[in-house]
Amino acid sequence: MALAYMTGFNNEFETEALPGALPQGRNSPQRCAYGLYAEQFSGTAFTAPNATNARSWLYRMRPSVRHVRHFTPADRPLWLSAPAVYENAPLGQFRWNPIPLPDDATSFIGGIRTITTAGSVLSQAGMAAHVYGANKGMTDDYFFNADGEMLLVPEMGRLRIVSELGILEVEPLEICVLPRGMMFRVELMDGKARGYICENYGPRFTLPERGPIGANGLANPRDFKTPTAAYEEKETPCRVEVKWGGKFFQTEIGHSPLDVVAWHGNYAPYKYDLRHYNTIGSISFDHPDPSIFTVLTAPTGEPGTANIDLAIFPPRWMVAEDTFRPPWYHRNIMSEFMGLIEGQYDAKEEGFLPGGISLHNMMLPHGPDTFGFEKASHADLSPQKLDNTMAFMFETRLPQLVTEFAARHDSLQKDYIKCWDGLEKKFDGTIEGKT
Incomplete structure (x- = not known):
């Protein structure tokens, strides 16, 4: 060919x-x-700009x-x-x-x-x-x-x-x-x-x-x-x-x-x-926004706000110091449809299988499950190769409405929300610094 x-x-x-x-x-x-x-x-229209x-x-x-x-x-x-x-x-x-x-x-x-x-x-x-x-x-x-x-x-x-x-x-x-x-x-x-x-x-x-x-x-x-x-x-x-x-x-x-x-x-x-994607990331501390994983984007008239982004989460080195390395807990204006092509996704090592789907809609909170949080909070932060993984995300500025087929299908994990149940209050106002 x-x-x-x-x-x-x-x-x-x-x-x-x-x-x-x-x-x-x-x-x-x-x-x-x-x-x-x-x-x-x-x-495109005949008179669209050259670019x-x-x-x-x-x-x-x-x-x-x-x-x-x-x-x-x-x-x-x-x-x-x-x-x-x-x-x-x-x-x-x-x-x-x-x-x-x-x-x-x-x-x-x-x-x-x-x-x-x-x-x-x-x-x-x-x-x-x-x-x-x-x-x-x-x-x-x-x-x-x-x-x-x-x-x-x-x-x-x-x-x-x-x-x-x-x-x-x-x-x-x-x-x-x-x-x-x-x-x-x-x-x-x-x-x-x-x-x-x-x-x-x-x-x-x-x-x-x-x-x-x-x-x-x-x-x-x-x-x-x-x-x-x-x-x-x-x-x-x-x-x-x-x-x-x-x-x-x-x-x-x-x-x-x-x-x-x-x-x-x-x-x-x-x-x-x-597999040809050249991943960009931090080599000091923290990690940049997930926009660094964007492969393709379909723009809107509002600069920097996409109709759709295709992002991937490929194999990569994790080297940031004093940093919670998985994706942090967040809420944002984008709606995230995620799939897994192979391996494991680092924020959800259990229950998210190749061929599976997750949906986190705009302004609804999400992030690592309890197991992922505990593992990352106490992990040795020496350089680590995140391998055997390829997840992707269709992300849009619009709310993604679930269809009847998806809402009623037997594959829907009705207890998915429980993956965060173990995230109990850890606050102690008498202790300064890290616990």
Whole structure:
């Protein structure tokens, strides 16, 4: 599988599956090579500033208007869009065990289940957090999401994502972003797969500003990869499904819609290996805010306040002196959906399993459980390697509303709140300094 390297989120890429298929010096020649059609695929307004403008030119066998027509409604009752208000949803801190894989034959799209929603799909603000579980590939079924881009975080099983612009193979400890409107299908390389999805309704993901960190560190642009051109010339009955305005529609066509022979531009799917993340931290005392773990951010009009952040908590050295090293107890304006890809999470060593989920909504307090607090309070503070771990967080400025599926599912840990029961009062006004 050939992959092109990204050297920045808005740099141009060009790739062709047949020699001479990509026009040179112009985007839309009077006649394209090989009898192809030229088509622009735009992910931002035409007049968006250069720094954020996103579009690609595609050279394909048929214009996409031949792929998406005569829609009929489709039913996906467990894939919800914001606002999706479950009136009986309780308020609190939540944690779920891994959602079991389906017993029946289920494709990637058919196995998506919504856990939380935030904002509004119609006003293009906010997000939805989903899990997916699949045991069947999408052979003649294709999908595109007109509502938002999809950030995939595999936890079990490799995915082969066959898109209009080429093929990406994605495994656990990697992530993949599928742009809004991109047609694709998903094959299962290991027969079954499970993971997480962040559906971003707002501005597309980009790299966070590094500020005083400087030019290097965190997720470096060179480590993001986008596919080279590949096409399907398949003249058999196929189905295209679309999510649009929170609803689902489908159409039957007599060919594959993945017929792009060449393309150039900067609006394309991409993947990133989380093991390449260059973690930044304190080498003296205390530890910086968790924003140092941001891989991608989808901004809002308010500087520094994200529609969504993707943060990870990877293996790293802990060296800070006289410091409580795990995440401190806190309340903040962001709502945190967390998942675990492998190993243990240092603030919750018990009860939080790979494939599991926790949700700590805006202004609701959370932090280490009793075991984690006691262990960290009395630990030897010599340098320690935190290893065998990879947790992540979908964080948004909006409240994340729990769906009925999530609130009523057997995997919900109804006694999760008890993990803090042992945090008893330790105050003694007669003793100065540390206890």
